[in-house]
Amino acid sequence: MLNNQSITEMTLQDLESLIDKIVDEKINQINLSKYNQIERTELVNKIHNLQESLKQKYGVFPDLTELLREDRER
Numbered sequence: 001m002l003n004n005q006s007i008t009e010m011t012l013q014d015l016e017s018l019i020d021k022i023v024d025e026k027i028n029q030i031n032l033s034k035y036n037q038i039e040r041t042e043l044v045n046k047i048h049n050l051q052e053s054l055k056q057k058y059g060v061f062p063d064l065t066e067l068l069r070e071d072r073e074r
Contacts, residue, residue, distance in 0.1 A: 007015065054061070062070070 010018070
């Protein structure tokens with residue numbers, strides 16, 4: 001099937017194949033988008049769990065602003 005082919009010149013089979021291809025591509029895009037959202041959510045949850053574990057083991061870490069302030073005061 002040619003890319004520049006007119007729909008009027010397509011056979012019914014060509015048209016069905018084109019529609020199937022477009023639908024499959026859209027479904028794959030949607031599924032990939034959902035997978036990425038789930039993966040990101042899982043990663044965020046793992047990061048929060050790790051932060052909580054570090055906080056329980058070592059206490060609260062000062063943020064960068066606090067560290068710079070302490071460094072200047074020395």
